[in-house]
Amino acid sequence: MKSAPKQDRDDLAVVRSGKGAATFAAPSPRLPGWQRRDRRISFLFLVPALIFVLVFYVYPIAYNILMSVTRYTAKSFVTGEAPFVGLGNFQRLVNHPSFGTSVSNTIAFTLGSLFFQFTIGLAFALFFQRKFPLSGVFRALLLVPWLMPVIVSGAVWVRLLDMDYGVVNFVVRTLGLTSQPIAWLTDPHLAPISVLIANIWIGIPFNMVVLYGGLQAIPESLYEAAAIDGAGSWQRFRYISWPLLRPVSTVVLLLGLVYTLKVFDVIMAITRGGPANVSHTLNTFAYSLSFTTLDFGLGAAAGDVLMAVVLVFGLIYLRYAYGVERELTG
Amino acid sequence: MNTLGTTHLPNPTHRETRRRLKSLGWTLLAIILLGFMLFPLYWIINISLMHQTDILQYPPPFVPPQLTLDGYRSALTTAGEYIQVSLIYGLGTVIVTLLIAAPASYALAKIHTRLVSFMLFALILAQMAPGTVVANSLYAAFSRLGLLNSYLAVILADATIAVPFAIIVMRAFMVGIPRELFEAATVDGAGQWRIFRSIVLPLSRTAIITASLFSFLFGWGDFLFALTLNSDPHHTPITVGIYRFIGSFSVEWPSVMAIAVIASVPAVLLLVVAQRYIAAGITTGAIKE
Numbered sequence: 001m002k003s004a005p006k007q008d009r010d011d012l013a014v015v016r017s018g019k020g021a022a023t024f025a026a027p028s029p030r031l032p033g034w035q036r037r038d039r040r041i042s043f044l045f046l047v048p049a050l051i052f053v054l055v056f057y058v059y060p061i062a063y064n065i066l067m068s069v070t071r072y073t074a075k076s077f078v079t080g081e082a083p084f085v086g087l088g089n090f091q092r093l094v095n096h097p098s099f100g101t102s103v104s105n106t107i108a109f110t111l112g113s114l115f116f117q118f119t120i121g122l123a124f125a126l127f128f129q130r131k132f133p134l135s136g137v138f139r140a141l142l143l144v145p146w147l148m149p150v151i152v153s154g155a156v157w158v159r160l161l162d163m164d165y166g167v168v169n170f171v172v173r174t175l176g177l178t179s180q181p182i183a184w185l186t187d188p189h190l191a192p193i194s195v196l197i198a199n200i201w202i203g204i205p206f207n208m209v210v211l212y213g214g215l216q217a218i219p220e221s222l223y224e225a226a227a228i229d230g231a232g233s234w235q236r237f238r239y240i241s242w243p244l245l246r247p248v249s250t251v252v253l254l255l256g257l258v259y260t261l262k263v264f265d266v267i268m269a270i271t272r273g274g275p276a277n278v279s280h281t282l283n284t285f286a287y288s289l290s291f292t293t294l295d296f297g298l299g300a301a302a303g304d305v306l307m308a309v310v311l312v313f314g315l316i317y318l319r320y321a322y323g324v325e326r327e328l329t330g
Numbered sequence: 331m332n333t334l335g336t337t338h339l340p341n342p343t344h345r346e347t348r349r350r351l352k353s354l355g356w357t358l359l360a361i362i363l364l365g366f367m368l369f370p371l372y373w374i375i376n377i378s379l380m381h382q383t384d385i386l387q388y389p390p391p392f393v394p395p396q397l398t399l400d401g402y403r404s405a406l407t408t409a410g411e412y413i414q415v416s417l418i419y420g421l422g423t424v425i426v427t428l429l430i431a432a433p434a435s436y437a438l439a440k441i442h443t444r445l446v447s448f449m450l451f452a453l454i455l456a457q458m459a460p461g462t463v464v465a466n467s468l469y470a471a472f473s474r475l476g477l478l479n480s481y482l483a484v485i486l487a488d489a490t491i492a493v494p495f496a497i498i499v500m501r502a503f504m505v506g507i508p509r510e511l512f513e514a515a516t517v518d519g520a521g522q523w524r525i526f527r528s529i530v531l532p533l534s535r536t537a538i539i540t541a542s543l544f545s546f547l548f549g550w551g552d553f554l555f556a557l558t559l560n561s562d563p564h565h566t567p568i569t570v571g572i573y574r575f576i577g578s579f580s581v582e583w584p585s586v587m588a589i590a591v592i593a594s595v596p597a598v599l600l601l602v603v604a605q606r607y608i609a610a611g612i613t614t615g616a617i618k619e
Contacts, residue, residue, distance in 0.1 A: 049434035057456035060467035132356035147597035149551035303463040
């Protein structure tokens with residue numbers, strides 16, 4: 001990208017004079033004439049993707065906004081009629097008895113997931129920084145929970161958290177922490193926590209892999225120099241790994257934030273938003289409004305709210321990731 | 331240490347054994363940590379090999395009291411169709427994603443204009459749109475187009491997750507192909523299509539495999555779109571099947587967990603066969619633009 005401007009002008013002169021063939025091999029930031037025609041053809045390669053983006057992203061998002069200002073019900077699919085109601089759906093949404101719970105659940109669920117996934121993931125990444133036999137195999141094995149269908153993970157947690165025959169209650173009771181079995185899935189106070197536990201478990205591998213990659217990029221010589229200066233392992237972490245990992249940490253947390261806001265499968269597998277709608281996040285709440293209550297307009301309104309939050313953090317992520325990239329490439 | 335090697339000959343070997351012992355200690359610790367982290371996976375297998383009656387025991391049996399393959403037998407009869415459907419969704423997602431993403435990645439790798447960065451950003455943002463929003467409006471659109479309850483409806487929706495990821499991974503790779511190759515091919519009279527087909531695609535094998543593996547996993551593991559956009563009972567994938575089973579009144583846990591094992595096979599298989607692609611995919615997708 002950044003060749004000298006003089007070279008640049010030379011190339012162009014050759015191309016203009018029409019005898020450029022010999023210099024084509026020299027990479028140039030400006031496009032010679034044949035490449036400009038080429039570029040037009042290159043755009044043709046983009047056409048399928050552009051159509052896909054328009055039909056499957058732009059249209060659904062726009063249509064969702066449109067649905068959220070109409071009274072869109074199951075009948076609308078048949079008759080094609082959906083009367084305009086302005087902000088009526090949003091008013092109904094805010095007054096819905098489960099809206100407040102869904103919002104506070106979304107916040108607690110997101111913050112809790114991020115905090116534990118990140119700290120445990122980082123601990124694993126630091127652990128695997130040491131070289132020992134089989135560490136590669138172990139790192140690969142740790143990825144399994146993240147790669148298998150989320151519904152499967154949810155299903156096994158239903159079993160593990162079972163009130164009468166679950167392992168979690170067995171451990172808790174054996175340790176003498178409670179005498180009564182805990183109703184992880186049916187107690188309205190505990191159901192959201194159960195979902196959180198399972199989601200933390202699912203997200204740890206992703207954090208570990210990316211943070212491990214970030215740690216690997218830190219030059220070994222820094223640690224060696226610190227060791228010569230007598231730095232202990234905590235000091236090496238505090239003054240080398242942690243500050244140098246910051247860009248990667250930020251990206252992981254921002255991406256994690258966006259993805260946690262969208263979590264759906266775990267919640268559906270474990271509690272389905274229940275009991276009595278107490279474990280919904282905005283995302284599963286939007287789903288249940290649309291596909292269980294068949295109030296598609298109201299579901300679209302909840303979707304709009306979620307989308308707005310995702311958009312804000314998505315833009316922050318892009319700005320940050322893009323800024324980091326620029327910094328790295330100079 | 332190496333400069334003084336000859337004068338301290340016994341010391342390094344002594345140190346070597348100590349170092350080796352220490353690293354074995356780390357391996358041991360790793361096994362314990364892994365035991366905790368992967369316990370739920372063990373539990374899936376454990377239950378899948380039990381009799382239904384052994385599920386209802388307290389304390390829960392940590393190994394099957396009586397090994398049986400009944401769970402797998404009933405899984406294969408009830409879930410045979412689910413597996414087929416999941417395969418269709420997985421492979422369909424790979425095909426649709428590659429058809430759209432491969433040419434786009436090439437164009438986005440070649441052209442350097444503001445439009446390209448804009449498109450990449452738009453893709454990343456679009457991919458962040460909550461699935462429920464996409465499902466909500468696609469449900470309305472597909473019902474009007476008569477596409478509801480078709481395989482294609484779910485595959486196209488699954489591709490919305492896979493396409494941005496595939497483009498990011500493949501483009502990052504294709505940017506690294508030396509320009510001189512394209513230029514030499516052009517001099518030899520090759521057109522864009524020819525360059526794409528005979529140079530770019532073969533050279534980008536690694537990236538294409540990575541993108542395909544992830545696209546397959548997206549389609550195979552998708553739950554939301556299959557649940558909302560296709561209610562044909564013969565189009566039920568393995569994920570929706572498991573969801574229905576664990577929601578029923580009395581759950582046949584050994585059979586459900588056997589289905590869960592089968593549902594996890596592709597993920598494990600892909601890890602064994604293609605671990606480096608997967609680690610590469612996660613890091614490119616997350617860190618690089």
